[in-house]
Amino acid sequence: MKKILIIEDEPNIRELILYNLKTNGYDGIAAEDGIMGITMVHREKPDLILLDLMLPGKSGYDICKELREEGNNVPIIMITAKTEETDKVTGLESGADDYISKPFGIREMMARIKAVLRRYEAVQGVSLNDGDTVISVDDLKMNVERHEVMVAGKQVDFTLKEFELLKYLLEHRGHVFSRDQLLNNIWGIDYAGETRTVDVHIRHIRQKLSDGKNEEHYIETIRGKGYKAR
Template identity: 70%
Template sequence: MQKILIIEDEPNIRELVLYNLKENGYEGIGAEDGLLGLQLAHEERPDLILLDIMLPGKNGYDICRELRAEGSKTPIIMLTAKNEEIDKVLGLEFGADDYISKPFGIRELMARIKAVLRRYESNSDKDSLMIGDLAIDIERHEVRLGGKVLDLTLKEFDLLKTLAENRGRVMTRDQLLDKVWGFEYIGETRTVDVHVRYLRKKLGDEDNEGKYIQTIRGMGYKMP
């Protein structure tokens, strides 16, 4: 289920949107101010953000700008009562993917959400993956954690990339062996366990219920 965060200080609008997100098969999360909204954007890792411009605590422009400066590629749709062209341009310049003015119809908003998510998925060439403060640059074969480059072996990188590309899905040891090492390694499951242990150490994530790699007992591993 795709997760959508709405950062909106008007409770009637926020609750109406959250209700309709649920009715349309999304998981909705609400924040009533900019500071909480930015916090939830980091903690919940939503698939899309609905972002009001005029917010208490921190405005939508600043939130959008900060997320993009951090490297976040999460799609953002700006929500605002303003309809001047300069406001729309500013939002897009700060990194928003779309813009919808209040008052808006729910059907139009849902159509915009579907279109942006579809466009985002089709345009994603998998050249980079972001999971919180973990950035996997596939083209450069580089992994950064909090801006610091990690020294990973080729197989550690491929293992991390495979888990990230299948985020939320449990990958069995045999599946990981097939994708990372090749079919000739099938059965050598200890190879996966050893590499996961080394990888967790480099990520500072050695807990079995860790932030980046979780052990699913009797099954395999997944990235939450």
């Protein structure tokens, strides 16, 4: 049974989520503030975290950044009343895997939980190879610490930005990012370039990864929206 931790300071929302997690076959546990939340992450080792952004003691942004910096890759879905795109991007920049805004429907929440867990398991989470973080998708293996990418046993060389862009898409596999979101996350929010910069880098990455495969085998174009890693 998958264990899901809810870090939420509103009692009614917390209890509603706990009830529906149990109904859907999950082991739900809860924390009512940021300090208790980060403590429970370390003690309980949940399979997924539902994380409110505005928390007493320690914000959701801070919790997410702290976990990622210590190497904890547990899937995180951020929950907040904020709906501005900048807030969503900030949450994703902090290391969240997905984002859901209040008020939300229970069916939507459960669908997002299932989707994030499925993507996390499909990427095989992050496996460790001699202490290095390795992201595996099909016959592609990315060693994060060594900045190495192997496809079918052959090393593929990337520029720094190509590597960072590919890494970001693979870490959030299945999530669709607009060109502006990718530009902000990889090049920085103050970057003065154009969104076509993203298109050029995606094209270069695809060319290097193709090796006879469909160009969109790893990175798919979502018409009118942006890109996602398959």
